[in-house]
Amino acid sequence: MFPSVQEPxxxxxxxxKRVIRQINPHFIFNALAAIRVMTKIDANMAYDLIYDFxxxxxxxxxxxxxxxxxxxxxxxxxVISYTNxxxxxxxxxxTICLDIEETDFVIPPLSVQPLVENxxxxxxxxxxxxxxxxxxxRETSSEYLVQIEDDGIGFDIAAYRRRLIEESMxxxxxxxxxxxxxxxxSGGVEIKSIVGxxxxxxxxxxxxxKQNNRRGGDGHEHKSYIGR
Numbered sequence: 121m122f123p124s125v126q127e128p129x130x131x132x133x134x135x136x137k138r139v140i141r142q143i144n145p146h147f148i149f150n151a152l153a154a155i156r157v158m159t160k161i162d163a164n165m166a167y168d169l170i171y172d173f174x175x176x177x178x179x180x181x182x183x184x185x186x187x188x189x190x191x192x193x194x195x196x197x198x199v200i201s202y203t204n205x206x207x208x209x210x211x212x213x214x215t216i217c218l219d220i221e222e223t224d225f226v227i228p229p230l231s232v233q234p235l236v237e238n239x240x241x242x243x244x245x246x247x248x249x250x251x252x253x254x255x256x257x258r259e260t261s262s263e264y265l266v267q268i269e270d271d272g273i274g275f276d277i278a279a280y281r282r283r284l285i286e287e288s289m290x291x292x293x294x295x296x297x298x299x300x301x302x303x304x305x306s307g308g309v310e311i312k313s314i315v316g317x318x319x320x321x322x323x324x325x326x327x328x329x330k331q332n333n334r335r336g337g338d339g340h341e342h343k344s345y346i347g348r
C-alpha cells in the first residue's frame with residue numbers, strides 16, 4: 121500500500137489525468153480474455169494470472185491518489201506482473217531478461233512499466249517477430265541507472281520529437297515518465313534508438329543522502345540533472 125503524501129489539489133489532478141491516460145483498455149480486455157481462456161486450459165496458471173492482473177491494477181489505481189516514490193523492487197514486481205500477462209498473448213515470441221544489480225533506491229511508480237510496454241507493443245509487436253526486452257539496474261558514483269532495451273524495430277528519434285511538437289503529444293507513456301522523473305526526483309530520461317535494430321531507454325536517478333532515501337520521496341533535496 122502506498123503511503124499518503126500531501127500535494128496541492130491542482131498537482132494531484134494533473135497526475136490523476138496522466139495516470140488515467142496511461143491505462144490501456146485494450147490491455148485490460150486482452151488480459152481478462154487470456155485469463156478466461158486459461159481457466160479451461162490450466163487452472164493453476166489462471167490462478168497466477170489473476171494475481172498478476174490484480175497486482176498490476178492495484179498499482180495503477182493507487183497511483184491515482186499517491187504522489188511520491190517507491191522502492192525499485194516494487195516497480196520491478198509490477199513490471200513482472202505486467203509481462204506475465206503479456207507473455208500469455210505473445211508466448212515465446214517475447215523474452216524478458218532481468219539484470220538487476222542494484223535495488224537500494226526509489227523511483228516514481230509506473231515509471232518502468234510503461235517503457236517495458238512500449239518496448240513490447242511498439243518495438244517487438246509492430247515488427248511481427250520474436251524479440252527480447254532487457255531490464256537492468258546499475259549504480260555509478262553519482263546516480264542509479266535503470267535501462268530498458270529491446271531488439272525491435274526502433275524508431276527515428278528526430279521524427280518522434282517533431283511529432284511531439286506538431287501534435288502536442290504530451291501524455292504518451294514516455295512523456296509521462298519523463299515528467300515524473302524530472303518533477304519527482306530531479307532525474308532524467310535518455311533515449312537511443314536505431315531503426316531496424318532496437319531502442320534503449322535509460323532512467324537517470326540522482327543519488328540522495330542515505331537518511332532521505334526513503335519511501336515517499338517528499339521533501340528531498342535532489343541533485344540537479346543535466347539533460348543529455
